Amino acid sequence: MSRQKLHSINEHFYNKYGMLKQDFKIEIDDSKNEQLLIDIENNPEVFEKYFKQFAVNETYFFREYLPEIFLQIIQNMENKNEVRIWSCGCSTGCEAYSMAVLLEYFFPDIKYLILASDINKSNLQIVKNAGPYTERDVNRFKNMPSVYNDDLTNIVKRYFYINENYFYVNDKVKAKIEVEELNLNLLDENKYIEVFDIIFCRNVLFYFNENAWDRIVPKLANALKIHGAFVVSPYETAKRKLLDYFDLAPVKSLTGVYYLMRRPLKNNINPAEIKNVMVKENKKLKTAKKIDLNDELKQIDELPKNYSDIAIINKKNYSDFVYYNFNICNCSIIFKFYCDYTLRLKEGDVSFKILKFEEFENCEFDENNNEYIFKNCSIKLFKKIIFYITGYLRSILK
């Protein structure tokens, strides 16, 4: 197959769906190529086969602290008369149905409607049928720490039924979900104006190229009511462009994950305004074996004023390390602190090429994991590293 023809498939996804250009190999028979672009559009199976090269459909119920974030948004809403929510890259609908069953269970008096949209026809069919979902889709929350685990177990018993080993959401909840095939990259800017109280767009923006990102984000912002909540994944939160339209709104949850609030005025954000929000330890999280988290956080809390533009946008505890996703000068960097005081640094959306960590004495680069390793990292060194990164990024971002 010629390079040019490969290129045409790549361009199709790049232009129509706003996907990032990928360095991928598609093996197709030369003679079928012309028909292929037509089939990609019209045949869901063909679409899915090639689409997988650009984006994944990964989703599951109650994903990434969804209950903690979502329930706080609802609690903080002033007007709960009729809540309109959009899951705008819904995959098979786990996100939309998670919100629906949480509302049914915790706020039975609230009227709500949820729009679930995507470009993937076969996934939308699963949303329409409210299943089939696998055991893994539904019960994955059990492997993750959450204050709501008992409630989620009750929720699954109450709102799901099982048919031939697959899970389905019941008809009452199914009736609350509107399903629409919608390409965010071609979204008409007049389609939704200040309609939604909440937009969930997690793990979707991630796949878009710069142009698509510029096109889509303002339209999604306009679709939200003022002060409405825009929820993205931690990596996506760190992107500077979002702050032109939204304020960071800290969720007092286990994770420190933010959601964003639609700003009343556009384009007036001063990045330095990002608040230094520290994550409070929650006793229900499993604590790392030898790390005294309280002490850890106290140390970070004591960072001098120079560090005011640092925020933790995500924190997770594993049995042998603590994971922090730090937002420093609007760039995201992942810190993994092991119980033997090894610190591993991984890039979020900042390129490590500009941060010359090798200048530090006891720093090694782990090529397999693409991480910098600092053995025996003391709090003093930890602070020095943060100071170094902050200073460096500030100077180049000026």
Ligand SMILES: C[S@@+](CC[C@H](N)C(=O)[O-])C[C@H]1O[C@@H](n2cnc3c(N)ncnc32)[C@H](O)[C@@H]1O
């Ligand atoms: C990884 S899934 C995320 C599902 C869900 N939001 C979650 O976090 O569990 C990404 C979804 O975005 C959808 N998507 C990708 N490009 C899109 C576009 N241009 N318009 C609408 N949806 C898109 C994909 O089809 C896929 O279902």
